[in-house]
Amino acid sequence: MNKRIVLTLITTLMLCATSMAEIRTSLPRKKVGLVLSGGGAKGMAHIGALKVIEEAGIPIDYVVGTSMGSIIGGLYAIGYTPHQMDSLVRVQDWTYLLTDRTPRSDKNMAEREADEKYILSVPFSRISIKEVTGGVIKGQNISNLFNELTLGYHDSIDFNRLPIPYACVAEDIVTGNEVDFHSGKLTTAMRASMAIPGVFTPVRLDSMVLVDGGTINNYPVNVAREMGADIIIGVDVQSNLKSADQLEGMGDILGQLVNLMGQDMYEKNLKETNTLIKVDVEGYSAASFSREAIDTLIRRGEEAAMLQLNALKALKKEIGLPENYQPKRKAVYTPITRIYIRNIDFVGIDEEDEQWILKRCKLKENDFDDIKRIEDATTIIRANTSYSSVNYQLEKVSGNTYDLRYILNKKQENRINIGARYDTEETVSLLINATTNFNTRMPSYASITARLGERFGGKLAYGVEVSPLATLGLSYQFRYNDIDFYRMGHRSFNSTFRYHVAELSYANVWLRNLRFNIGVRYELYDYDKFLYQEENTVWENVKAEHFFTYFAHVHYDTYDKAYFPKRGVNFRAGYTLYTDNFTQYDDHTPFSAVAGAFEGVVPVSNRFSILPSVYGRFLIGKNIPYSKCNTMGGDILEQYLPYQLPFAGTMNVQLMNHSLIIGGLKFRQRMGSIHYLTLSGSYALTSRKLSGLLNEQNMFGCAITYGVDSMFGPLEATLNYTNHSDKVGFYINLGYKF
Numbered sequence: 001m002n003k004r005i006v007l008t009l010i011t012t013l014m015l016c017a018t019s020m021a022e023i024r025t026s027l028p029r030k031k032v033g034l035v036l037s038g039g040g041a042k043g044m045a046h047i048g049a050l051k052v053i054e055e056a057g058i059p060i061d062y063v064v065g066t067s068m069g070s071i072i073g074g075l076y077a078i079g080y081t082p083h084q085m086d087s088l089v090r091v092q093d094w095t096y097l098l099t100d101r102t103p104r105s106d107k108n109m110a111e112r113e114a115d116e117k118y119i120l121s122v123p124f125s126r127i128s129i130k131e132v133t134g135g136v137i138k139g140q141n142i143s144n145l146f147n148e149l150t151l152g153y154h155d156s157i158d159f160n161r162l163p164i165p166y167a168c169v170a171e172d173i174v175t176g177n178e179v180d181f182h183s184g185k186l187t188t189a190m191r192a193s194m195a196i197p198g199v200f201t202p203v204r205l206d207s208m209v210l211v212d213g214g215t216i217n218n219y220p221v222n223v224a225r226e227m228g229a230d231i232i233i234g235v236d237v238q239s240n241l242k243s244a245d246q247l248e249g250m251g252d253i254l255g256q257l258v259n260l261m262g263q264d265m266y267e268k269n270l271k272e273t274n275t276l277i278k279v280d281v282e283g284y285s286a287a288s289f290s291r292e293a294i295d296t297l298i299r300r301g302e303e304a305a306m307l308q309l310n311a312l313k314a315l316k317k318e319i320g321l322p323e324n325y326q327p328k329r330k331a332v333y334t335p336i337t338r339i340y341i342r343n344i345d346f347v348g349i350d351e352e353d354e355q356w357i358l359k360r361c362k363l364k365e366n367d368f369d370d371i372k373r374i375e376d377a378t379t380i381i382r383a384n385t386s387y388s389s390v391n392y393q394l395e396k397v398s399g400n401t402y403d404l405r406y407i408l409n410k411k412q413e414n415r416i417n418i419g420a421r422y423d424t425e426e427t428v429s430l431l432i433n434a435t436t437n438f439n440t441r442m443p444s445y446a447s448i449t450a451r452l453g454e455r456f457g458g459k460l461a462y463g464v465e466v467s468p469l470a471t472l473g474l475s476y477q478f479r480y481n482d483i484d485f486y487r488m489g490h491r492s493f494n495s496t497f498r499y500h501v502a503e504l505s506y507a508n509v510w511l512r513n514l515r516f517n518i519g520v521r522y523e524l525y526d527y528d529k530f531l532y533q534e535e536n537t538v539w540e541n542v543k544a545e546h547f548f549t550y551f552a553h554v555h556y557d558t559y560d561k562a563y564f565p566k567r568g569v570n571f572r573a574g575y576t577l578y579t580d581n582f583t584q585y586d587d588h589t590p591f592s593a594v595a596g597a598f599e600g601v602v603p604v605s606n607r608f609s610i611l612p613s614v615y616g617r618f619l620i621g622k623n624i625p626y627s628k629c630n631t632m633g634g635d636i637l638e639q640y641l642p643y644q645l646p647f648a649g650t651m652n653v654q655l656m657n658h659s660l661i662i663g664g665l666k667f668r669q670r671m672g673s674i675h676y677l678t679l680s681g682s683y684a685l686t687s688r689k690l691s692g693l694l695n696e697q698n699m700f701g702c703a704i705t706y707g708v709d710s711m712f713g714p715l716e717a718t719l720n721y722t723n724h725s726d727k728v729g730f731y732i733n734l735g736y737k738f
Contacts, residue, residue, distance in 0.1 A: 029320045032059055032061050032229060032230070032231045033062040033063070033229025033233070034060045034063045034064070034076075034234075034235070035064050035065070035069075035221050035224050035232060035234045035235070035273070036063070036065035036066075036069030036070075036073045036235050037069050037218050037235065037237055038065075038068055038069050038070075038193075038214035038219075038237075039068055039069070039237035039281065039286060040067070041068070041284065041285070041287060041293060041294070041297065042237040042279070042284055042285070043067065043237050044068075044301070045281065045297045045304070046065075046072040047082050047085045047089065047298050048082075048302035048303075048304075049302065050072075050301075051082040051086075051301075051302055051305075052302055052306055053305060054081075056316065057316060057326045057327060058233065058315065058316060059327035060076075060164055061164070061165070061228075062164065062165050062166075062224050063076055063077050063165075064168065064220050064221075065168050065169075065220070066168065066217060066218050066220055067213060068194065070169070070189070070190050070194060070213070071194060073166060073168065074168065074186055074190045076164065077159070077163065077164040077166035078150060078162055078331070078333050079163050080333045081332060081333075086298060089294055089298075090291065094289035096141060097141050097145055098142060099141065100137055100138050100140055100141065101141070104559065104560055104562070105512075108469060108509055108512070109509055109513075109515040109555065109557065112557065112562065114417065115562065116563075116736060116737075117417075117419045117431060117737075117738040118417040118419040118431070118433070119418065119419055119712050119735065119736060120419075121415050121416070121418075122415065122417075122418075124414045124415070137199055137200050137201070138201050139191060139195070142191070142194075143191055144378075146186075147187055150187055151335070153186045153396075154185065154186075154187070154394045154395060154402065155395065156183070156185055157185075157186070159181065159182050159186070159189075160183075162186075163330040165227060166186075167181060167182050167220075167224075168180075168181050168213065169213030169217050170189075170195070170210040170212070170213045171210065171212070171213055171215050171216040172208040172210055173197070173209050173210075173211055174208060174209050175208075176216075178216050179208065180223050188203060188205065192205065192210035193213050195211045196211070196214075197211045197212060197215065214262065216265070217262055217265050218262050219234065219266050221270075221272045221273055222265075222269055225272060231274050231275075231315060231318070231319060232272060233274065233275045233312075233315070234270075234273040234275070235305075236276060236277070236278050237281055237297075238281075241260070274318075275308055275315050277304050278304060280300055280304065284297060290673070339400045339402055340402070341401075342401050342403055343404070344358070344405075344406070345404070345406070346405075347405060347407045378392055378406070381408070393407065414437070415434070415435050417431075417435070418430075418431070418432055418433075419431035419433075420735055421733065421734060421735030422732070422733075422734040423734070424651075424730070424731050424732045425651050426455065427453070427454065429452065429453035429454070429455075429738070430451070431449065431738050432449070432450045433447060433450075435447040440464075442464050444462070444464045445461075445465075446461070446462045446463075447459075447461045448460055448461075454482065455483075456479075456480050457478050459477040459478075460475060460476050462475070470507070470508040470509075471507050472506050473503075473507065474503070475503050476502045477499075477501045477502075477503075478498065478500055479498070479499045480498055480499075481496065481497055481498075481499060481641075482494070483641070485631075485654075485655045486650070486653060486655065487654070487655050488699065488724045490724070496528040497527040497528060498525075499524070499525060499526075500523070500524040501522065501523045501524075502521060503520070503521040503522075504521070505517050505518065505519025506518055513557055513558050514555070514556045515554070515556075516552075516553070517553050519550075519551060520549065521549045521551070522546065523546060523547040523549060525627050527543065545580075547580060547585075548579045549576055549578050550576070550577045550579075551574060551576045551577070552574065552575050553574035554574070556570070556571040559601070563713070563714045564670075564714070565601050565611075566601060566609065568600070568601055569598070570597075570598075570599040570600070571597070571599075572596065572597045572637070574595050574596075575593070577590055577592045585621075585623070588623065589621065589622075590621065591623070591624050592619075593617060593618065593620070593628065593643070594620070595618075595643070596615070597613070597614070597616075597637060598613060598615075599611065599612075599613045600612055606670075607670040607671075608667075609667075609668045610665070610667055610668075611666035612664070612665055613646075613662075613663070613664035614662070614663055614664070615632075615645040615646060616645075617630050617643060618660070629655060630645070630657065630659075630660040630686070631644045631655055631656060632644060632645040632647040632653075632656055632660065633646075633647050633651060633653050633654045634651055634653075635680075635703075636737050639737070645660065645662055646662070647664075647684060647701055648664060648666075648681060648682040648703040649721055649722035650720060650722050650725065651729065651731045654699070656684070656686040657686040657687050657696070658687075658688050659686065659687050659688070659692075660684065661684070661685050661693060662684045665680070666680045666681075667680075674708055674710065675709075676705075676706070676709065677704075678703075678704070678707065679703075680703045680705065681700075681703075682701045683699070683700050685698050686699075700722065700723045701720065701722040701723070703719065703721070704719050704720075705717070705719075706718075712734075712735055712736075713735040714733065714735075715733070715734050716733045716734075717730075718730070718731040718733075
């Protein structure tokens, strides 16, 4: 009987305890707000801290951020896990995202050629200056990324309806007021919160001009409190204020100014924080977006959060949750891989241009399977139209149905382009170009180019875009040349002459990577003198000569980079007919030339590549003048003369016979991110007749090059050798080649 009473009492107590636990867990608990500070690249540490916070079982009811904190917080609010974000930030090309650069593959052929020569391009039209003063970077690439990452949340929404209620901070520089986003377009809010003044163009919304919220409230605890948070967990990735002896560079000073601007608000918000995760960001700046830096910052975020693990556990108890409690995730974001486009609109162009784009780019309603297809369409538009700035927005209609809106901006009306280089053959060379576009019925342009250096010259050009990417052009070019010619490795003579050429041509681009052009040109060679080093030369009586030339060329290019490419091919072919009176040459049948060049990249691994190449030029006819003979040497096509073919082993101009073919092979190893070691070899066969190529002269050359792919162009040092030379050559090139 006693046992039965005891058992009853124990059962009753257990039931009471269970009921009390249920009552405690059913009672409204305290709400937790997560606050993520701004800090540029240092904000990568937020991802590491979030991993630990989740593992500790802390529920997050609100998330608020500024600048990079707004980006990480916004993605977290729609369901991205810390591990998803970890993978995401590691695979991004941040150098590309944080600029307005267009990938080379998206550019048309003319834009690619300009990028390969100029280190600086400055707009000087009135519209362009306005854009530049708003911010150096428009931010179209980062905006496109936001569009991709937030599919499903493109309509204007109440941020409290997100899986985790969200807010972010910007500043209106019209009034100086803080602007807290609690609704609207998520991508617009994040873009406004990260618009660093002077770096990114501000976001214009209604009557406001919005910039980075870090200038006014970089650690917005107060916003989370206003949303209803009882408990604040803060992750702070800001650098500490520097002392006088630490303020050395411009970056230090600007960073200090930003921190001081919001210091009072920052200190006030610190006092309102229950658990602060202060990350050690020493040694890193807002611009530390390298892979190594991202890896370290994420790890430091984890380490800083682990130091606060006991505080997080105590906080969990204060909230009223059992120690083993793990919150159920409100949502896990699943990237949308299939969407449907109801309508395509274009902003910034007239209806006629819109219809042409739809036809040429084959864009149709309901013709996209996934976001990649939209990227493909954007690439096609960039490459096949005159619009270099192409941004897109997706407007959600319902479910997975969207309206796609392209925002197109004309190229800068006027630009000044500057290129500079140094090499041991020509010393210093400078290239200056001014180009202006005219808004005529058929778009047209005019440009003037000056080349300063040992081989000085200039070019005037005018072109009319008779249809998109089809140009009718007229140009005049002058070049002064003072060149040493070598034959089979030995100096033969020096030639000093002025070269004049006037050209009328038609060019068109097909399939984005293929350009075809035909035309006629007038060429005049005006010789000063020949200095001979060998006897019995066949050109003892060279005089001024002119040519009326007909030509047809094709160029196919899929390189991802002009210098140090990792993939793609580059192919050129052409036919040229030479006359001196439009129909004959020297009162006989005109002579001609067939030329071709193939270069490719075979990636063996992420760092090692093999680059095969074949070049050839064949002259057909009799009495071929010296000025049109084959030459080779240097490491790029037409390095010193219009018909010069590359040859590893020498940087001199080697005079060759009428038939010339060169095979080349490069082995390239990337070291680090921008350093390269290249071993090159070339073998040349030359003969007066094509049939004698295997029986006559040949040359072998090799070179080893150390190169740096810098923002100023390739920086290279080369040792080279040919079997017809008695010494090793040394060559340095600094800058883009032109």
